[in-house]
Amino acid sequence: MKIDHIGIAVKSIEKSKQFYEALGLEVSHIEVVEEQGVKTAFLKIGESNIELLEPLNESSPVFKFLEKRGGGIHHIAIEVKNIEKVLENLKEKGFKLINEKPVKGAHGKSVAFVHPKATGGVLLELCESK
Ligand code: ZN
Numbered sequence: 001m002k003i004d005h006i007g008i009a010v011k012s013i014e015k016s017k018q019f020y021e022a023l024g025l026e027v028s029h030i031e032v033v034e035e036q037g038v039k040t041a042f043l044k045i046g047e048s049n050i051e052l053l054e055p056l057n058e059s060s061p062v063f064k065f066l067e068k069r070g071g072g073i074h075h076i077a078i079e080v081k082n083i084e085k086v087l088e089n090l091k092e093k094g095f096k097l098i099n100e101k102p103v104k105g106a107h108g109k110s111v112a113f114v115h116p117k118a119t120g121g122v123l124l125e126l127c128e129s130k
């Protein structure tokens with residue numbers, strides 16, 4: 001397992017990426033994920049990534065997050081081998097999940113979110129390695 005990426009909510013990817021590019025990182029992938037209501041940009045950093053998240057519209061969860069907190073770390077994503085099995089195990093142990101079944105995330109990966117109540121206050125994304 002590894003930290004696949006850290007998701008940061010931003011108002012504008014175009015604007016926010018300028019800082020990370022000035023740091024020396026490069027955008028490796030930009031993708032609209034309709035299912036999650038976001039546009040995402042990935043910047044590779046070591047074996048992980050920074051994922052900038054821009055809301056597509058006002059019903060996007062990221063839009064609500066920006067309204068409430070004005071941006072910042074939105075979630076941490078951990079890569080797992082068998083996401084169905086991990087979800088089953090967490091559910092069985094009574095941990096609160098947002099997605100009990102995997103949904104489609106960026107890069108066409110299977111992802112699922114775990115409720116902050118289960119993790120100590122952090123929104124956690126599980127994503128399956130490819
Ligand atoms: Zn993510």
